[in-house]
Amino acid sequence: MADFDVDLAVIGGGSGGVRAARVAASYGAKVIVAEGDRVGGTCVIRGCVPKKLMVYASDLQKEIGNAAGFGWSVPPAKFDWGVLTANRNREVARLEMAYTSTIERSGARLVKERATFQDARTLRLANGETVRARNILIATGSTPNHGEAIPGIKHVISSDKVFELRELPQRILIQGGGYIAVEFACIFAGLGSKVTLVCRSDNILRGFDEDVRAHVRRALEEQGILVVTSCWINRVDRIDESSGLLKASLSNAEQLVADQVMFAIGRKPNTQDLNLQNSGVALSPDSGGVAVNENSQTNVPHIYAVGDVTNRVNLTPVAVREGQAFADSVFGERPTQVDYADIPTAVFSRPEVGSVGLSEAQACALFERVDIYKTDFRPMKVALSHSSERMMMKLVVDADSGRVVGCHIVGSGAAEIIQAVAIAIRMKAVKEDFDATMALHPTAAEELVTMRTPTKRCVR
Known part of the structure; x- marks a missing residue:
């Protein structure tokens, strides 16, 4: 020593x-x-x-x-x-x-x-x-990561600097389509800001199940968030010092004015x-x-x-x-390796996303036959309100073994639910195990054990 x-x-x-x-x-x-x-x-x-x-x-x-x-x-x-x-x-x-x-x-x-x-x-x-x-x-x-330097990059804030804002922006322009960008778009919209989300891809939340991406995008737009896809910001100018307003020039030739421009394009x-x-x-x-x-x-x-x-x-x-x-x-003489399979993840957007295992596309590329169980419904929590909120749940099943290889939830409490589902998927539970589990009523999560008929079958 x-x-x-x-x-x-x-x-x-x-x-x-x-x-x-x-x-x-x-x-x-x-x-x-x-x-x-x-x-x-x-x-x-x-x-x-x-x-x-x-x-x-x-x-x-x-x-x-x-x-x-x-x-x-x-x-x-x-x-x-x-x-x-x-x-x-x-x-x-x-x-x-x-x-x-x-x-x-x-x-x-x-x-x-x-x-x-x-x-x-x-x-x-x-x-x-x-x-x-x-x-x-x-x-x-x-x-x-701010990506390639663009004219006016000094006017752009990051997902780190957003916590240092001294006041709520009336208008904020966020570039990015991943979970950080989507989450902050929902945060600012919920607090009263007018939000525009600019995404280089053709849709938000790349890497997530396609039904999740579509559901969340519809929900964002229903909240008044403007989602601009296949586009990016290529210049940011300060209009004048007194107002502090910024003008962002987009790749589609549009120009947008905002109080803040935030880049959330990855880390x-x-x-x-x-x-x-x-x-x-x-x-x-x-x-x-x-x-x-x-x-x-x-x-x-x-x-x-x-x-x-x-x-x-x-x-x-x-x-x-x-x-x-x-x-x-x-140091403990206990050789251990981390297993990276079936890691649950969440997007704290509004609505919330919880996901574990394979997406439909991933499963269909891996297995000969895949059954999809999917439900889309209005949760009881908003039954007496004027909310248009809907919840989506989806199970991805290897049809030959019956094993549930993926679960995707969009809606209130999705992250809390998916943590428990991740245990079942990691234990290689089959669809019959889900079917044999007694439903807890009235809950949204009971839909996971009451879906009996596949809504879709993928054959490779």
Whole structure:
């Protein structure tokens, strides 16, 4: 041990890095965590958590509107952006302290300094301190990707900077069609902004089941969100300094005026400014992330990487699982590999999306015969209101084995439901298992066990 200051040096204090540090320390390792920004990473500080709080806030306008049908007389409601942001920031700060305490209670040392590679064994902290480590874990996450530089890119905000807005924009133009763009489109629309969503693809939510994409797009347009597809922004100009208004020029020759222009076109691995060239660690030519094997190990045997910086499956629970597996394998003498099959995912749009397993297209390309069970209905929650909201549920079944290989839900509570369905799919449940399960009535989720007749069969 005399040759090393620590057994493990973790670069990054996000979900994956914190889990790895805590578990490694519990096995008796001497651990240091270097974080040059706030502790908690993207998810806690400028991602999942503050975004979900804003989703809840945006829901309330619709709930207030639906109240009259249930006999409630509600006086005109007024939204205060300052109150929401102050309370949201307070909760984020609380969670940051919780993450900090978790690291310190584990016995690991937290250093709030950015770390870079001096060589393959040595990290240099921003304060000048150097740390020589037996093992190094890169867990620096990801950063917003603005794509190609366009004229006026300085006027564009990212999904990180959106949390720093001092006031609610009356009009916002969002470029992107993925879950981040769609979620923020719904958030701002729910809070009262006029929203335009510009998507380079022919439809939103690429990679999701086609029925999900179609259902969500219809719902967005019914909310008054203008969805412009097969198009992109190629220039942003400030009209004048006094109003702060922006003019966005689109590839279809249209020009749109907005208070804010936001790019949410994806995120890229945060490998910049780590001096990786000093470590010998290779990047993946395909993904741009740190290249790792099934054990999260880089081409330099004592250097590992987990989470979004590897650009494998960029979800917080996956980063946590990868951090756990790393610590168990390297320090706990419990070799563990992460299984990336059947990972549930959610889009906290309005309506909400929950998805696990294969889409219809993926299943039809893989199996000889595929049965589709699908239902589309008006949920009871809006039965007494004027809402046009509808819910969609879909099961994708390998017809030869009977195994349910995919489930896709759009509607209220979709994410909560899909977490439980993911257990059944991971256990390789067959359609007969769903059919034999007693329905819980009256719920929306009971539709998953009452669909008896396929609505479609795909034969390869």
